Amino acid sequence: MAFRDILEIEVIGGNGGDGSMSFHRAKYMEKGGPDGGHGGKGGSIILRAVEGVESLERLLGRRKFKAGTGNGGEGRLRNGSDAEDIIIDVPVGTTAFDAETGKAVADLITPGQLKTVARGGAGGRGNSVFASSTRQAPRFSEIGVRGQKRKLRLELRLIADVGLVGYPNAGKSSLLAALSNANPMIAAYPFTTLSPILGVVSAKNDEERLTLADIPGIIEGASEGKGLGLEFLRHISRTRMLVYVLDVAVDPARELQALQAELRSYDPSLLDSMALIALNKIDTVEEDVAMIAEDELAKFGLPVLQVSAAEKMGLSELRLALFELLPSRELWAQTHALEVESDLIVVPALELELREEADKDGQVERIWMVKGGGFEEKIERFARHLEDAAEYLSGVFKRQGLYNALKRVGAREGDSVDIGGLRFEYFEDNDDSRR
Ligand SMILES: Nc1nc2c(ncn2[C@@H]2O[C@H](COP(=O)(O)OP(=O)(O)OP(=O)(O)O)[C@@H](O)[C@H]2O)c(=O)[nH]1
Ligand SMILES: [Mg+2]
Known part of the structure; x- marks a missing residue:
């Protein structure tokens, strides 16, 4: 199954219904007053973030979304009804860009979040509203406003709560397997993991859950295209917390420094994320070697946890730390949400x-x-x-x-x-x- 996570769609808001031009007719009355009703509003296209969908695949097969036109107004002050909005469900973590301007239109990071991406047009006013003392029989009415139409580029970045980053072979997939329900491939050679994998981690009480993303390993020079490159960092750029997975036996402090340099070159804000260090494979070294490594890592100012994914050591402490340190979605959104286009209609300058x-x-x-x-x-x-x-x-x-x-x-x-x-x-x- 191909993992489609970038998709272009066309969204077209419905036109507003036309206002009516009509005059009251009644027996014994030569000419009545204006009684044209208003047109209804055109439908809008709205994106809604839903949980539990992991790809935009669901949208495939349909690339065009067009909302209906508002009904026209009629005589006797009858207003046309509004057309219904179309709601498109997309996975939490979807960002929509205007395909032409490249500007962000919607950044959907919390479940249930809504964003109008193509506005339906307002209905036209009927002639009844244009009557005044000097204009008693207005012979005109408004037509409805045209709906907004545009192409969107939808991009899904996995919104895992926590992302695992590290060199190839450090044991990221092993940790994912040990902590979550996921079953990633694990092997004693670098670049085993080729695309991101998600797992669900449950807290001890089984009441809380978080999602953990395992991505392909990163090596020094990744920003210049070495290894699998930094492409996959896109998927952790929206996670609320990072776990640096380091192999205790291969100069972890140097590796961490190199990792952070690569992350910084991709997106400096990644280094502002909440993070901790999982010092892995402690079963392979003497205790004092692990202690020395831990001391050395202390200078990075991040919590360090000694673990062994293979021997299941330190895992409950790690699990606990994940739940304790993970910032709330709301808190995270305050500093990380993209600036998106406002809902206000912008009138072009005169x-x-x-x-x-x-x-x-x-x-x-x-x-x-x-x-x-x-x-x-x-x-x-x-x-x-x-x-x-x-x-x-x-x-x-x-x-x-x-x-x-x-x-x-x-x-x-x-x-x-x-x-x-x-x-x-x-x-x-x-x-x-x-x-
Ligand atoms: N002894 C020991 N071996 C481990 C431990 N964790 C992982 N390994 C081994 O290290 C090797 C690499 O593990 P993976 O989990 O595939 O490593 P990875 O970081 O996902 O590697 P890539 O997907 O290539 O980036 C495998 O042979 C694992 O069995 C550990 O705690 N102790
Ligand atoms: Mg792996």
């Missing part, structure tokens, strides 16, 4: 550019091209009844400060304003009431 065009009589017409500021989107929403909505829109633009902004860059009475191809006449904003 850009104003003056264009001068000669008309057929040789008169120069000044046109202000407007980009950003959310104005084009605003117009798009009235695409169905642009002419009828023009006066309303002009008022909105004024309230949102467009004309003031134009004035600051030198707009004059008689200039035109072009927003997404639609032309308005610029007028001086003499309204002092809002100062």
